[in-house]
Amino acid sequence: MSFHHVFEDKLKYKPDYKWPEKGSSKDCPKCSSPMELNEDKPSYYGKPWWCYKCQWQFSEEDFEELNAPEESGNLKK
Numbered sequence: 001m002s003f004h005h006v007f008e009d010k011l012k013y014k015p016d017y018k019w020p021e022k023g024s025s026k027d028c029p030k031c032s033s034p035m036e037l038n039e040d041k042p043s044y045y046g047k048p049w050w051c052y053k054c055q056w057q058f059s060e061e062d063f064e065e066l067n068a069p070e071e072s073g074n075l076k077k
Ligand SMILES: [Zn+2]
Pocket: 028, 029, 030, 031, 032, 033, 051, 052, 053, 054, 055
């Protein structure tokens, strides 16, 4: 599986994502499939969560936004 094409432009620095505990599991908020948790390696610049079905990465911050109350009004179910 290759992630690098997705985040080509972010290779200049390592984003400071909040990393979930090892062994955590989560379902994709989009398709409800179990996601893979990537390892927090210095060489890895992507987000912690990976949904192979959506081919999309998620960070803990993304989930906080998705779970946030509808303040912005654009994330309704
Ligand atoms: Zn998904």
